[in-house]
Amino acid sequence: xxxxxxxxxxxxxxxxxxxxxxxxxxxxxxxxxxxxxxxxxxxxxxxxxxxxxxxxxxxxxxxxxxxxxxxxxxxxxxxxxxxxxxxxxxxxxxxxxxxxxxxxxxxxxxxxxxxxxxxxxxxxxxxxxxxxxxxxxxxxxxxxxxxxxxxxxxxxxxxxxxxxxxxxxxxxxxxxxxxxxxxxxxxxxxxxxxxxxxxxxxxxxxxxxxxxxxxxxxxxxxxxxxxxxxxxxxxxxxxxxxxxxxxxxxxxxxxxxxxxxxxxxxxxxxxxxxxxxxxxxxxxxxxx
Amino acid sequence: xxxxxxxxxxxxxxxxxxxxxxxxxxxxxxxxxxxxxxxxxxxxxxxxxxxxxxxxxxxxxxxxxxxxxxxxxxxxxxxxxxxxxxxxxxxxxxxxxxxxxxxxxxxxxxxxxxxxxxxxxxxxxxxxxxxxxxxxxxxxxxxxxxxxxxxxxxxxxxxxxxxxxxxxxxxxxxxxxxxxxxxxxxxxxxxxxxxxxxxxxxxxxxxxxxxxxxxxxxxxxxxxxxxxxxxxxxxxxxxxxxxxxxxxxxxxxxxxxxxxxxxxxxxxxxxxxxxxxxxxxxxxxxxx
Numbered sequence: 001x002x003x004x005x006x007x008x009x010x011x012x013x014x015x016x017x018x019x020x021x022x023x024x025x026x027x028x029x030x031x032x033x034x035x036x037x038x039x040x041x042x043x044x045x046x047x048x049x050x051x052x053x054x055x056x057x058x059x060x061x062x063x064x065x066x067x068x069x070x071x072x073x074x075x076x077x078x079x080x081x082x083x084x085x086x087x088x089x090x091x092x093x094x095x096x097x098x099x100x101x102x103x104x105x106x107x108x109x110x111x112x113x114x115x116x117x118x119x120x121x122x123x124x125x126x127x128x129x130x131x132x133x134x135x136x137x138x139x140x141x142x143x144x145x146x147x148x149x150x151x152x153x154x155x156x157x158x159x160x161x162x163x164x165x166x167x168x169x170x171x172x173x174x175x176x177x178x179x180x181x182x183x184x185x186x187x188x189x190x191x192x193x194x195x196x197x198x199x200x201x202x203x204x205x206x207x208x209x210x211x212x213x214x215x216x217x218x219x220x221x222x223x224x225x226x227x228x229x230x231x232x233x234x235x236x237x238x239x240x241x242x243x244x245x246x247x248x249x250x251x252x253x254x255x256x257x258x259x260x261x262x263x264x265x266x267x268x269x270x271x272x273x274x275x276x277x278x279x280x281x282x283x284x285x286x287x288x
Numbered sequence: 289x290x291x292x293x294x295x296x297x298x299x300x301x302x303x304x305x306x307x308x309x310x311x312x313x314x315x316x317x318x319x320x321x322x323x324x325x326x327x328x329x330x331x332x333x334x335x336x337x338x339x340x341x342x343x344x345x346x347x348x349x350x351x352x353x354x355x356x357x358x359x360x361x362x363x364x365x366x367x368x369x370x371x372x373x374x375x376x377x378x379x380x381x382x383x384x385x386x387x388x389x390x391x392x393x394x395x396x397x398x399x400x401x402x403x404x405x406x407x408x409x410x411x412x413x414x415x416x417x418x419x420x421x422x423x424x425x426x427x428x429x430x431x432x433x434x435x436x437x438x439x440x441x442x443x444x445x446x447x448x449x450x451x452x453x454x455x456x457x458x459x460x461x462x463x464x465x466x467x468x469x470x471x472x473x474x475x476x477x478x479x480x481x482x483x484x485x486x487x488x489x490x491x492x493x494x495x496x497x498x499x500x501x502x503x504x505x506x507x508x509x510x511x512x513x514x515x516x517x518x519x520x521x522x523x524x525x526x527x528x529x530x531x532x533x534x535x536x537x538x539x540x541x542x543x544x545x546x547x548x549x550x551x552x553x554x555x556x557x558x559x560x561x562x563x564x565x566x567x568x569x570x571x572x573x574x575x576x
Contacts, residue, residue: 008454105400106418106452112393130394131453138454164394165419166296166426 033187062128258285350416546573
């Protein structure tokens with residue numbers, strides 16, 4: 001029966017107790033509205049560690065002023081049930097004031113990796129993410145922390161922050177969990193109308209199309225991206241935000257595809273932005 | 289005999305060994321060029337903790353492009369001797385590449401507290417300080433870390449960072465150590481000509497003058513600051529950078545003096561900037 005704590009002090013006491021029993025501590029940071037993607041991270045954490053902490057905190061600093069902080073889905077009772085069902089040991093559910101008390105003014109920024117893609121479209125978003133994750137790491141001091149591949153840029157930013165600042169935590173990225181028709185699970189999928197939900201299958205189809213072209217030998221990024229865009233355009237309400245083939249480490253766009261790459265895209269349906277991506281490992285490019 | 293380590297890996301192994309023996313770990317971060325002020329912090333750390341780590345790292349990110357990074361005094365052999373004499377257990381002396389490997393891009397900023405005073409005059413300075421201190425905290429994971437009151441704004445910024453990000457470390461501020469004539473010890477005092485060194489006593493004299501006026505009942509900040517400035521002006525080569533009476537928590541300038549305050553000042557002698565300050569505890573102001 002996972003205990004629920006709301007303060008840093010209670011959190012630390014509970015984690016300290018677990019650690020003194022020799023348990024390895026895992027952390028799954030979430031914004032609640034938990035779905036099977038989060039559940040898979042908790043499952044993974046249960047395999048890799050002995051005492052799994054799930055944080056549930058809708059972090060205001062990662063939302064822009066025009067974004068959906070207020071209407072972001074909140075389902076705390078169901079979230080607690082899911083955490084318990086999957087064997088979480090502790091749920092950390094702090095107030096905004098607990099994380100950001102009056103006078104709060106310290107921020108962590110991962111500068112180069114946040115410049116493009118989501119960072120460009122959501123100014124301040126990754127500063128908010130890096131800051132709250134750093135704080136959660138300090139509060140919980142987990143041995144391992146778990147994030148979902150669906151937010152690929154977030155994953156890279158957190159890995160880079162951990163490496164740069166020597167944060168004493170191992171980062172594990174769990175694979176994207178999808179609905180039966182391929183749509184990546186996201187707490188924001190509930191915003192979709194039934195028609196949009198149906199059309200949203202084009203995201204995963206486009207990624208699979210890109211993979212097929214690459215597997216067949218295509219190495220020109222523009223050709224692959226153009227084919228993916230054409231497929232996305234078949235969905236009536238889809239507005240493409242971006243589609244790109246990038247270096248998986250730097251997230252910089254590629255012209256020739258080689259080595260560890262990421263196909264990633266964002267498509268808007270009305271006001272709802274859907275993200276998806278596919279990491280691929282290609283042979284290293286020829287020295288040119 | 290304090291061991292010298294140069295990599296994060298060796299550092300962590302040595303600290304881990306100490307911790308497994310039940311020792312409390314103290315950290316004294318320095319840029320080397322150690323003097324009696326640093327020695328007093330090591331002494332303090334020896335009283336408060338069992339295993340004292342001294343880091344010696346001239347941190348490039350806290351120097352501006354026009355500043356004295358290249359000519360900053362370096363005296364590693366003497367520094368090691370001083371650390372050993374004062375009972376440090378471990379000296380961490382990393383290369384720049386060890387702390388900032390290729391691709392490093394993560395920074396910590398304490399936003400409001402860095403706006404004025406040194407932060408205004410040295411853009412990026414406190415970002416460099418906060419970043420390297422956060423990284424040292426992650427590498428060493430000390431129970432207690434020790435800083436000198438002479439760098440008052442740095443002390444406040446580090447305290448704020450630790451509180452905001454919930455860094456699991458206690459911060460202890462050691463009092464400023466002075467030469468017999470009152471000049472605050474600083475690694476940069478070696479830049480002074482003999483004539484400047486003699487005149488530099490006006491800093492501490494001005495602070496004492498300010499304290500005397502306040503003790504006698506003066507509560508108008510402008511009156512106190514004006515008297516201090518007049519005294520500083522008696523030194524032929526002194527150029528006042530700033531003199532102010534500030535709220536000790538926010539470092540914002542005060543008009544009426546009340547509660548915990550700080551008198552602080554910076555005076556230039558040629559290219560050398562000398563800092564000094566005096567914290568004072570006054571009765572709380574009347575509600576107005």
